Amino acid sequence: MTPRTGRHFLQIPGPTNVPDQVLRAMAAPTIDHRGPEFSALTLRLLDAIKPVFGTDGPVVIYPASGTGAWEAALVNTLSPGDRVLCFETGHFATLWREMARALGLEVDGDFVAGDWRHGADPDVLAEKLAADKERAVKAVCVVHNETSTGVTSRIAEIRQAMDAADHPALLLVDTVSSLGSIDYRHDEWGVDVTVAGSQKGLMLPPGLSFNAVSRKALDASRTARLPKAFWDWQPIIEANRLGSFAYTPATNLFYGLEEALRMLAAEGLPSVYARHARHGAATRAAVRGWGLDVLCADEREASGSLTAVLVPDGHDADKVRGIILDRFDMSLGAGLGRLGGRVFRIGHLGNFNDLSLAGTLAGVQMGLELAGVPVDSGGLGAALDLMRSE
Known part of the structure; x- marks a missing residue:
C-alpha cells in the first residue's frame, strides 16, 4: 500500500471525527469513580446533557453502544407479550424490531413495512391507532434519523397523530445519528424514551449510550415485567442523585463528553x-x-x-x-x-x-x-x- 500522507477522511455516518480538544480531555488521568471529584463531574454532565435532548427530565448514561440503549428503552417500559408498533424505515429500524421480538414482545402484527426511502408516516400511524380499539399497542418505536438511508422521520407529526387518536402508547425514538446534529425536542414532542449514542453528533468515540426518560416512562418502569438488571433505570437514577452510578462508568469518556458539550453550547x-x-x-x-x-x-x-x-x-x-x-x-x-x-x-x-x-x-x-x-x-x-x- 502506498504510504499515506495527510489525515484520513472519516466520512462514514459515525463514528465521526473526534475533535482534538475532546481527545486531549480524554487523555487526563483516570480518577476514583467513587470520589468527590468524579461525583461533581457526573452532576455537571447530567445537567449539561439535558439541553441536547431538549428535556428537563432524567437522562440515563450507560457504558454501552446505542444498541444497549435500545434494549434499556424496551425492558424498562414493557412486559412480555406487549404489542409494539414499529416502522420499517431502514436497516436499524429493522434491527430494533428484531430485538423487540427476541425480548418476547409482539411486533409482527403491528409492523409497518416501508421502502427505505421515506420516514415513518403519521397518517398510517393514525390509521393503526384508530383501529386499536382495545388500546393493546403499548409502544410506538420510530428511528428519528435512519443511519442506513439518510431519511429523517417527522417526530412532531408522529406525536400529533398519537394525540389526535387519544392513544396511551409510549413513544420510543432512536436519535443515534441525529442527537447533536438535527433539531430534536424530547419534552416538546412528547417523546417518552429517547435513545442515543456518543459516537456521532456528540463527537466522541463509541462507548456511551443514553436514555432520556419522560415521567410517563418512569411510571411505566415501575410495573414493566421484562427482565432487567444492568439496564434498570431505577438504581441508576437513584445513584445519580449523589453523582454516582450503579456500575463502573466510562470515566475518561465522561471527560470527553464534558468537552463536547462545551463545544456544542459555545456554538x-x-x-x-x-x-x-x-x-x-x-x-x-x-x-x-x-x-x-x-x-x-x-x-x-x-x-x-x-x-x-x-x-x-x-x-x-x-x-x-x-x-x-x-x-x-x-x-x-x-x-x-x-x-x-x-x-x-x-x-x-x-x-x-x-x-x-x-x-x-x-x-x-x-x-x-x-x-x-x-x-x-x-x-x-x-x-x-x-x-x-x-
Missing part, C-alpha cells in the same frame, strides 16, 4: 442544527449536479447528518467506495441490508466545516469518475455555489 444548538442542514443541502446539490439520485425520496425528510447516494444500475457502490479509500484515503459508509452495493453514504456530521465538506465531495467526484460511473463534473461546483451563497 449554540440552533447554529449546530443550521450548519448540519446547510451541509446536507450542499451534499444533495452535489449529488443532483452529478446526475445521481439521493435515496431519500421526500425533501422534507432529507437528513442533515448524512446522505445516501444511489449508484446507477450496472455499477457497484462498494467498488466506488473501494477506489475512494485506496486512492484518496477516505472512508464512506456502505449500503446496509437490502441496500448493499446499491448506495454509498456520505457522513457530514459532528466536527465538520465547509472545507471538510468540499474535500469530501471532491474525493467522491473523483472516485465516481475513476469507477466509470457516468457523472457530470458540475456536482462539486453546485455544492460550492450553495455554500458560498449562505
